[in-house]
Amino acid sequence: MYPDDLLYTSEHEWVREPGEHEGAVRIGITHYAQDALGDIVYVSLPELGDAVEAGSTCGELESTKSVSDIYAPVSGEVVARNEALDATPELVNSDPYAGGWLFEVVPSDRGQLTDLMDAATYQGTLEG
Template sequence: MYPDDLKYTTEHEWVREPGEHEGSVRIGITHYAQDALGDIVYVSLPELGESVTAGSTCGELESTKSVSDVYAPVTGEVVARNDSLDTTPELVNNDPYGGGWLFEVVPSDRTELDGLLDAATYEGSLEA
């Protein structure tokens, strides 16, 4: 359920390395997060060129249940965003690790990636 090739945050984001753009990482939310949110109806993402800071809010996901913040797992510059979510936000629910990705960042300090969780540790944190 939680792919081994990804890294995870305690705020339920995942990070795939490498992203599609040179030096970038791709970011999305986990199956657990999308399931807890319910049907996602609106996605607000950071803009291209925007700087994000690890642990800080950089977007929002609105569902039929609530609004949830999206946190940046790493500090860096946004180099891509999933514009498909503007018209089909349900991709986050239907394919959280594929077509439902959120944005890509070029990390300013790649060592931040070392502090993220592996799949087994993330899954274990859900059971605690």
Template sequence: MYPENLKYTSEHEWVRSPGESEGSVRVGITDFAQDALGDIVYVSLPQVGDQVTAGDTCGELESTKSVSDIYAPVTGEVVATNGALDQTPELVNSDPYEAGWLFEVNVADPAQVDGLLDAAAYQAGLDG
């Protein structure tokens, strides 16, 4: 159910390595998270050039149900954001692993990515 080629956090973010930019990873939220949130109507992302710290809040997703924080899965510099979400935030719901990605981070320590959950461990956390 969750793509095997991604890493995950217990806060329901996914990380794809590598990202589009050299040294970066792409970040989004999982299908579980988008389903729990309901229809996404607004996305607030960090700005390109912002420094983010693993585990810290770096943005928000607003849905018809609530507002939910986005947590940085890794520490580094934001090098890209998904501008398509400004006009079509519902991409987070319809395609959370591809078109609905959130931002990319140039990772300070690539070993951080290795320390994240794999698909089986993420799924086990949901089932537990």
């Protein structure tokens, strides 16, 4: 349910290194987050070229239950967005670790990745 090859945040985002673009990391939300949100009906992502700041809001996920902020797990420049989510936002629910990814960022400092949790630590926060 929480792949070992990903890093995680306390805000329930995941980070996959490397991303598809040179120097980038891919970002999405965890199974826990998509399950808590319910059926995703709209996704608002940062624009290409936007600078995002670790821990800051950079988008929104709207579900049938509520609207939830997306937080940047690392600071850097947005280099890709999952445009498929415009037409099929439900991919975030059905495939949160692959087809439902959100965006990619080239981190301004790769050392930020050491501040993220591994799968076991993340799961521990959910059980605690």
